[in-house]
Amino acid sequence: MDVREGLFYTKEHEWVKIDGKIATVGITDYAQSALGDVTFVELPKKADVFKQADQIATVESVKAASDIYAPLSGAVEEINPELDNVPELVNQSCYEKGFFLKMQIEDEAEIKNLMDAKSYKAYLESLAK
């Protein structure tokens, strides 16, 4: 399983990349592999505001649907426009081209609720047991 250093993670297998006031959000390699072929991603609209842990998006494969929760509170800054036509980017490049959205970070203190790469790896190992 590909777990990238420098990113933050949630227990729901979302990753977050922090660039100053902007957080980029996607799903992890573990998540895309568990889902299988992604067929559809339902994203929020730009400027929609979410609280940490609110449902923010949905990702679907042929036989599964998963809700995606906001890893941090804030307003949506940008959504990945490619996913509408090419949802398989989530499978092909989950940490880059297959990102879901970018949001403005409202409260940096919330970052401490996220896992770093090391803790996420340990979390994945605990799931495998």
Next chain:
Amino acid sequence: MKLIFEKSIDSRTGFKLPECDVDIKFNLSEKYLRKSQAELPEVSELDVVRHFSELAKRNFSVDSNFYPLGSCTMKYNPKFTERVANFEGFTDLHGLLPQVLGASMLCQGALQVVYDVQKLLCEITGMKAFTTQPLAGAHGELTGAMLIAAYHKDKKHKRKYVIVPDSSHGTNPASAAIAGYEIITVPTDKTGCMDFEEFKSKLNENVAAVMLTCPNTLGIFNFRIKDICDEAHKVDALVYYDGANLNAILGKARPGDIGFDIVHINLHKTFATPHGGGGPGAGPVGVSEKLVGYLPIPRVVKRSDATYALSYNRSKSLGYMAAFFGNFSVILKTYAYIMMLGKDGLTEVSETAVLNANYLKEKLKKYFQLDYDRICMHEFVISAVSQLKNNIHAIDIAKYLIDKGIHPPTVYFPLIVKEAMMVEPTETESKQTLDEFIDVMVEIAELAEHNPQALKDAPVTTCVGRLDEAKAARDLNLRWQK
């Protein structure tokens, strides 16, 4: 194979309409008329007959194939019930007749069918009264959810939650949710039953009802079922019996005796009416004494002069669940089936369904993992997890079965068993058919070890190979266009 639309030839016709025998000048204003014509195929009757005959050949069906699709009770559909349902005295009756003054005398036979079937279903399930209105199992569940709502509203209860076990059919939480309830899911314990302590801890006076299947989707009869009913009743929550698995307990146990308040029955499962490629089914709902007043209107009643009529005058009724009396011809076939089998025949149905399932389970558990190894009822769930090491999944096993002329079991359900294969042989299958199935499953287990590619390549005997479902969902093409 071409679509019927692709076989269209300009100006070809397949049917002659009656001559227009009236002389009328057409004068509807343009603004009410359709501009574009509906592009229906232009084909001959023989074109249509050949087309759909060819399509028919591309289906597995109970008449041609063993069909152990778990939870669906794909038993043999006897031919005589089809003939009964096709009597013109039934097929040509308008459903509104009994609503029209004087016209209920034109449909006494049909009203009697509804009345009699309700009584028979009461005796079979131990319920006090039945409605035949629900049009399918899930529609029965929705009716049940409406009854639950009507009951609590009448009692001035404010109830918000419905409890379901995690092994339940997806329709249970979906039906309760669409009726406005929030869902509490209780996990399954090691015995394969809903965790009783967990259930008790979730139960309180905000709970409107508990929805259960018994035997459950693992084919296990919950021996604490009465305790569950009793606990629920302590807080005046209702207990709902999803009758999808009634085929296991005919003449053996009755939900009404155990303490259930609401029951739906899938007539297309237990009572052998054909599944029709996904419908029409029928999902009549029975209730205990305290819920009779809430049943949908109209009710079919027998008057003192032995004639049948409709009754609407029920102040507590939840209203109309369907326009008429449910899927009448399905109800009719059920009546004919119950009449032919009778008391002993129906009891033997369950005995044999359970015998067949246990026989298969015993033979197959040596080759496939069985998470809950105990006596099962009419179905059981095995798993392909032992085959995973060779990258063989339940779906691969399913596809190979198709090549062997066997419809696969239900796969990937219930969700709580990994790589699940849910097998329900039904009572109408002979020992020889079961033995052939066992042989193929043993062959599959061996192939998984020594030649997994053979399973990966299946099916090879069908008109198409494995289809790209991801493409279907991504590049949505839901209709033909010129």
Next chain:
Amino acid sequence: MNFIPHTDKERREMCKAIGVSSIDELFKDITPDLKAKSFELPNGKSEFEVMRFFKGLANKNNVSLTSFLGAGFYDHYIPSAVESLSSKPEFYTAYTPYQPECSQGWLQSIFEFQTAICELTSLDVANASLYDGGTALYEAAMMAIRITGRKKIIVDSGVNLLYRSMLYTYTTNLEIEFKETPVVHGQSSRKDISSVIDKDTAAIILQNPNFFGAIDDHSDIVKKAHELGVLVIQSVYPVALGLIKPPGEMDVDIATGEGQSLGLNLNFGGPYLGFMAAKKQYMRKMPGRIVGETVDKQNKRGFVLTLQTREQHIRREKATSNICSNEALCALRAVIYLSLLGKHGFKELALLNHKKAEFAKGLFDKIKGVEVKKNSPTFNEFTLMLPKRADEIVCKLIEKGFICGFPLGRFYKGLDNYLLVSVTEKRSKEEIAKLADTLEAAL
């Protein structure tokens, strides 16, 4: 007779293989306190006895009268090939096509049905069918609520009362606000709709032709609704669509209807066929099964159930609907029926129905004391005002061999003298003339 093949010897062998001494042992989880307290059913019978009993019951029904009863459910002629093809056991003894490779016959038939419904309604996408016209309308209302996030619905009272009743029943436990608007001079009241529509409205539900038989062009209502972000749902009579403006041409968002008239017997109320079509942008919010086209590894065309993530077996309580089946066999009959009629036959059938009804209107109009309501154009059903209670006239004419229509007082307060008459292609000029004479004599 119980269709169980087992011999006693085989039963014993199987018990032995399982490791039990008798079948009873398999039921040991059903402890004595859980056992059935009664199971008093009659003994089984032979096929001959069963057949004789049901022949007797069928004969207790009288289907020999000449019928002008419609009210949403119509007596059209069904070509023999419809029955013959749909009774192939490869169709009727199969189940939902979960395994596409051995269900291509079903999947392609449903794909063809979806196409036919799109053509009829002039809309982009259709599902694999729903239970009936009433449940389809309810599902459309719920769909509109999901799409808009609003909870108020305007319902035209020209919508079949049975459907309105079902809609209210199903939503009783939800906080949905319904506003019924009246029918004025046979048509949807623009004025009343304007006075209740607002930005909290999810949808307007209309019917065309409406319950009184009147045809309308709802384009203006749709335009107004869309300005406020309100969706329009139209319940339609599919046979009428051979002639009248389809929902798509009025820019309607979701169309539903009862497909019984497309090759299904009246069957005392069911099984019937609900259909639903919608604009493309709403397809992911649709309920029910949907079949889509795809390919196999050899790039060969095939069909599968698709968009399954909307459904209950995956989404459980978050599904778009609790429905887990469709009315496949009824949908099959409909697509066979429509294929036999074809593009031109479908139009001609509608025209024939309309002309016969117009002829009947002309005759009834000449009867003293009878008024044919002419405020609105009609398709094949129309309203008469009689000088007496319509239900009593209907009752009287039954004795003369006619079911002359539906007494509107049964569903609408204050319309006791109104009769709803339907005329399909099955009614001959002579039958219509004879009904007019008999009615005149009965008044």
